[in-house]
Amino acid sequence: MECTFLKKFRLLKSADFIFSKKTSKVVSTRTFRLYYIPCFHEHNSSSPRAFSRLGMSVSRKVGKSHDRNRLKRIARENFRKHHLKFLNYDLHLVPFPMNKISHYEAIFREDLDFAFQKISG
Numbered sequence: 001m002e003c004t005f006l007k008k009f010r011l012l013k014s015a016d017f018i019f020s021k022k023t024s025k026v027v028s029t030r031t032f033r034l035y036y037i038p039c040f041h042e043h044n045s046s047s048p049r050a051f052s053r054l055g056m057s058v059s060r061k062v063g064k065s066h067d068r069n070r071l072k073r074i075a076r077e078n079f080r081k082h083h084l085k086f087l088n089y090d091l092h093l094v095p096f097p098m099n100k101i102s103h104y105e106a107i108f109r110e111d112l113d114f115a116f117q118k119i120s121g
Contacts, residue, residue: 005076011055011090020055020092027118029111031104035092036119052089054079061097071095074108082116089119 011017024037039052056075058068075093098104 005080009051009053009079011053011092016053016090017055017057017092020090024090024092027115029115030096031108031111032093032095032115034115034119035094036089039088039090052079052087052091054091054093056093056095058095059097062095063098067098070105071108074105075112078109078112078116082113082120091119 011020020035020037024035027034027036054076056072058072060068062068062071079091095108
């Protein structure tokens with residue numbers, strides 16, 4: 001299993017983030033909101049890709065930088081673990097501000113697994 005998060009698996013352009021928020025379906029959980037859209041609805045291409053892309057918008061309200069980076073690492077890890085199950089999707093993850101819960105990371109992981117399973121069918 002590859003342990004890197006290559007650029008081709010990321011949403012990088014501002015237009016991709018805006019397009020994903022406006023035209024996508026949404027899965028909401030206790031800890032985040034996940035926008036997802038099939039790639040063949042992509043605004044700049046009519047041909048589907050053979051892989052999914054993940055983008056994250058983590059505001060400072062979520063926590064300090066080490067907390068935000070930890071959530072991004074967890075999300076990337078779960079994306080790598082599940083990315084073969086849902087091909088051709090653009091995913092945009094927006095975590096909610098953290099409550100002072102000691103087991104927030106465990107809940108975040110469970111919610112990611114749930115959301116990825118819901119998307120993959």
